[in-house]
Amino acid sequence: MTNRKKTIRNLMLVGTGSDVGKSVLATAFCRIFREDGYHPVPFKSQNMSLNSFVTTNGGEIGRAQAVQAEACGIDCHTDMNPVLLKPSSDKTAQVILNGKIFGNYSAGSYFRGEIKELLFTEAMNAFRRLSPKYNPIVIEGAGSISELNLKNNDIANMKVALTTNTPVILVADIERGGVFASIYGSIQLLAPEERQLIKGIIINKFRGDIHLFDEGKKIIEDLTAIPVLGIIPTFNHIQIEEEDSVSLERKATFANDNKINIAVVLLRRLSNFTDFGRLEHDERVQLYYTNNPTELKKADIIIIPGSKNTIADLIELKRNGVAAELSRLARAGKTVIGICGGFQMMGQRIEDPNETEGQIKAVPGLNILPVTTILEEEKQTIRSSFYYKNNNDLCSGYEIHMGKTLLASEAIPLNRLENGDKEGCRSGDNLWGTYMHGILDNPIVIEDLLTPFTKTSHTTEDYSAYKQRQYRLLAQHVRENSDMETIYKILEA
Structure with a gap:
């Protein structure tokens, strides 16, 4: 830990494009500043992601800011991500403002800026609420800083930097090629007053001998x-949760005969794939994503994940033959579990009387569990503590869903909440569903799930401790490959 000035300027990380590594680098700087004796906080005025998290006061924010808050050693808050866009189709998105649903908007109306001033004002109010409590604020931009057709209504990039007078570092991904053009072009397309705020450049995801790039x-x-x-x-020895759906393209898609194979059903509107990070890093497991019935058959365990549009994704599974295969495998004794939207799909029926997800008012489920779901307009966003099955170890998770699931009289609940209420549903030991995101981060659940498929005993590491170790490794990696002295001089100026 380095002792420096008591206060420094805030820092903003922007990109030449999407998926250049802004979120991970912001996480790294959050941890570096914490290690150096500061009290940092993450901030992203507008995020677009189907991976979200619930704050202690029941608000919803992008998962990346929750991860960055963990790296800072603080609990997350909606002020860290005041505007969250959750795409529900190719042309529409749900707008979350200060943690709660603000409305559903078409891409056209949103990006034409019809509510831009309102959202930007709210975002800056959130920023001002953070300022007296933390130093520095690590600000993350969104996508590219030079999308000229969208720039006038952009509330996540250089407008934030100008309004807050924050020095900016531009991040470029050398792995995708064209790094010179992307850096030079991004800077040249900025207005002069914006260009003056760019104080440094970081080249990310480099492979090979760095000195060859001198x-x-x-x-x-x-x-x-x-x-x-x-x-x-670029690194493979550090595991940091990624929220960008582009990262799904880098996930495994096939089984491995030498491991416990866990297949996640690949949905078009898959949400919260961070639910499977703990399993993905378990050395006993091959976790892969597929909507291929042949690959599903190879799995020891099948997980039906959450979805931003459960009915539309269920209809797609029926169309491509996956639904029939899932029902058949469940009847044959395969372990099948569902989380959130996946839990809803496993039931007998999903009803949408208020057309919350679209114009289809009801659809038959997979009929794996004796439950029926009724979608509602009000979203449930709750952090929960619960007891899994009949165990006495307290587990934790969080709920993000728009619907109420009713259990048939013969149904067996999966979890018992700390307040005594019942949650989820199970049938035998191999079929269960739950609304609890993060349920697979709990060691007792992991071991219950994997034990039938392995002969060796295993001590499951506490996932929180594991993640903190990853943040330390990430900070060390970025610190060793950055000019931190110059960065501090910029922030101390």
């Missing part, structure tokens, strides 16, 4: 008159 570094600095403050090697 000439490239000099070319970028000569072209832009802006210092390259870091060249960050």
Whole structure:
């Protein structure tokens, strides 16, 4: 830990495009500042993601800001991500403002800026609420800073930097190619007052000998008159939760004969795939995503995940033959579990009387569990403590759903909440469903799920301790490959 000035300026990380690594680098700087004696906090004015998390006061924010808050050593709050967009189809999205549903908007109306000023005002109010409590604020931009057709209504990038007078570091992904053009073009397309705020450049996801890029570094600095403050090697030894759906394309899609195979049903509107991070990092497990019935048959365990549009995804599963295969495998004794929307799909019927998800008012479920779901307009966002099955170890999770699931008289609840209420449903030991996101982060659940498929005993590491170790490794990795002295001089100016 380094002792420096008591206060420094805030820092903003923006990108030449989406999936260049802004979220992970923001997480790294959150942890670095914490290690160096500061009290940092993450902030992203507008996020677009189907991976979300619930704050202690029942608000919904993007998962990335929850991860960054963990790296800061603080609990998350809706002020860290005041505007969250959750796409419900290719053309519409649910707008979450200060943790609660604000409304559903078409992409056209949203990006034409019809509510831009309102949302930006609310975002800056959230920023001002954070400012007296934390230092520095680590601000993350969204997508590219130079999308000229969207820029006038952009409330997540340089408008934030200008309004808060925050120094900016531009992040570029060298792995995708065209790094010189993307950096130079992104900067040149900015207005002069925006360009003045770009104080440094970070080259991310570098492979090979960094010294071979010495000439490239000099070319970028000569072209832009802006210092390259870091060249960050790509890494496989550190595991940080990713929220961008693009990262799903890098996940495994096939079984492995030497491991416990867990198949996650690949839905078009899959949400909260961070539910499976703990399993994905378990050395006994091959976790893969598929909507191929042949690959589903190879799995020891099948997970039906959450969805932003449960009825539409269920209809798609019926169309492509996956639904019939899931029902058949469940009847044959395969372990099948469902989380949130997946739990709803496992039931006998899903009803949508208020057309919350669309114009289809009812659809038969997979008929795996004796439950019926009625979708509602009000969203439930709750952090919960519960007891899994008949165990006495207290577990934790969180709920994000728009619907109430009713159990048939013969149904057996899966969990007992701390207040005594029942939650979820199970049939035997191999079929269960729950609304609890994060249920698979609990060691007792992991071991109950995996024990039938392994002969060796295993001590499951506390997942919170595991994640904290990853944040330390990430901070060390970025610190060693960045010019932290110059970065601090920029923030201390």
